[in-house]
Amino acid sequence: DSGVTQTPKHLITATGQRVTLRCSPRSGDLSVYWYQQSLDQGLQFLIQYYNGEERAKGNILERFSAQQFPDLHSELNLSSLELGDSALYFCASSLAVLDSGEQFFGPGTRLTVL
Amino acid sequence: DAKTTQPTSMDCAEGRAANLPCNHSTISGNEYVYWYRQIHSQGPQYIIHGLKNNETNEMASLIITEDRKSSTLILPHATLRDTAVYYCIVRGISSGSARQLTFGSGTQLTVLP
Numbered sequence: 001d002s003g004v005t006q007t008p009k010h011l012i013t014a015t016g017q018r019v020t021l022r023c024s025p026r027s028g029d030l031s032v033y034w035y036q037q038s039l040d041q042g043l044q045f046l047i048q049y050y051n052g053e054e055r056a057k058g059n060i061l062e063r064f065s066a067q068q069f070p071d072l073h074s075e076l077n078l079s080s081l082e083l084g085d086s087a088l089y090f091c092a093s094s095l096a097v098l099d100s101g102e103q104f105f106g107p108g109t110r111l112t113v114l
Numbered sequence: 115d116a117k118t119t120q121p122t123s124m125d126c127a128e129g130r131a132a133n134l135p136c137n138h139s140t141i142s143g144n145e146y147v148y149w150y151r152q153i154h155s156q157g158p159q160y161i162i163h164g165l166k167n168n169e170t171n172e173m174a175s176l177i178i179t180e181d182r183k184s185s186t187l188i189l190p191h192a193t194l195r196d197t198a199v200y201y202c203i204v205r206g207i208s209s210g211s212a213r214q215l216t217f218g219s220g221t222q223l224t225v226l227p
Binding site for chain 1: 146148152155156157158159160163201205207213214215216217218219
């Protein structure tokens with residue numbers, strides 16, 4: 001158990017819909033990362049938040065957005081969903097005050113878009 | 115971050131040492147070698163990292179060649195639970211706050227009974 005929690009575990013929805021994925025980082029971790037893992041693209045970094053502020057962006061679509069709240073939990077919002085958005089979405093956290101390169105990953109949310 | 119090359123797949127007999135190679139010929143002096151693994155759709159798990167000295171922890175050993183252009187992750191006594199995709203990541207450490215990891219394709223290690 002990494003200490004990172006993600007909800008829901010599974011999500012099935014239809015094209016065009018909007019969903020919200022939630023992540024609670026390990027206690028004390030200030031940085032939250034979102035990654036997407038699809039069959040054809042592998043594990044790809046989407047976005048990072050540090051203590052409530054966006055810190056880095058990766059291959060995140062404009063239809064996707066995220067935020068980190070004062071209690072440090074984070075939400076990833078996916079809108080106008082397409083079939084290709086079906087993937088595993090992982091959240092990871094790290095202390096981030098010092099960059100050790102060690103990140104702790106949650107169990108993921110499996111999104112299926114029908 | 116430097117590019118890494120890993121074999122697509124490897125097999126190992128249960129109880130034997132699993133040696134997973136990684137080439138990173140363009141690594142620069144301040145870049146570390148990290149290993150993560152992902153067991154069947156679970157979240158990736160940190161294993162170990164090193165700069166130039168060999169490192170060992172309760173999970174594995176990391177051997178980095180003297181020229182730092184390649185490394186080997188060693189699982190000393192592989193078990194069936196070690197079947198996973200193993201990712202070798204080369205990455206600098208920023209002087210400020212942490213940043214993301216860049217995953218490649220990894221090596222699918224299958225431990226055989």
